[in-house]
Amino acid sequence: MAFDIGLATLVLGVAAWTIAARDTFAAVIGFVAFGLLLALVWVRLAAPDVALAEAALGSGLTGGLLLRASSRLAPTKGPAVIEKPSAIMRLAASVLCTLMSAALAAIVLLLPEPAPTLAPQAAANLAATGLGNPVTAVLMAYRAIDTLLEVVVLLLALAGMWSLAPDHLWGGLPGRRDPVDRDDVLTFDAQLLVPIGILVGIHIFWVGSVAPGGEFQGATILAAMWILAMMTGLVDAPAVSWRWLRLALVVGPAVFLAIGLAGFALAGAFLAYPESHAKLVILTIEVPVTLSIAATLALLVVGPAERAPQL
């Protein structure tokens, strides 16, 4: 319990720092630390799958994204000071936010006892899915439609981001290519880390069927490795219009949807799996979906096209 009190205090302290820090860069660093501490909280809440997702996605990729944005927006630091809200506005906001927190705290303290839960049902039907990890079973079987829609949301976000490119750059290469020193420590690190990271990513995806892990966590690590390779100039970002890239992005959702529709014929409902081959069907969905998610996540970090297409 003492550890929990210390951890909760630390989480709140770092969160307050990300709000209070003057410098945006410092605030983003605070946010990355906040994400990692939150991952520890998830472990304490007996949710290791969420902890992995929080560390990789909530802290890692989001942190990278915000760091890049803060460095690009560095020239705008000055004028923002003038726009600071008045003292009355700040006071009103703090009263409102305290009320909000108090209301939520009251709800937490008044949660019904015994707590409603779907854990027994999830555990009872686990055998039918052929999986050993109940969280993966929820994502891939019980609530597969949520996951299908989520993969589509990722694709929509990427389409939205790409369409922000100016007309003359459409179909070009995303991100800037920063000059890289081939003898740099970062380049050396990337050469060492990328092959290992790819293995770790595939491992986390693969063990997700029986142990903490899964396609989203694994895909995030794969995406991070691709980003690292692009950052250090080991590979260049692919052109937005490249056919194979487009194929990699849509193959996951397409296979998912196709198997979902096949469920009508094979098992009588959308996204229903034939019980004897449930695990095989789930794996057939997961492999292309992991590839698509990894590619989409990496390209969401890299940003819209900023260099003209090479003809």
Next chain:
Amino acid sequence: MRAATLYGLCGAVLVGLGLFGLIVHPQPLRKILAFNLIGGGVFLLFGVVARRGASAGLGGDPVPQALVITGLVVAFAATALAVALLLRLFQETGRATLRSDDSQP
């Protein structure tokens, strides 16, 4: 008090902190950051509900846990899109502010 309740209170305070940052920070990037803090707090509340639902040999109810994983991915996608919009605004106008032009001093 159970550890889950403690983290639930922590989540409640996080939502308040994030909301405060969202309202008072003039820079859009700080607003995006604050919005992610609110998200962290809301996810934590889900985690508490999941932990309280521990039964049948599971450490927590897997349904809210899976919802949080889905939520994390969608939050990331929304953040990436928001950052892209902000950078495009900066590229177009040379400023990164939510003020409209006629309200400029």
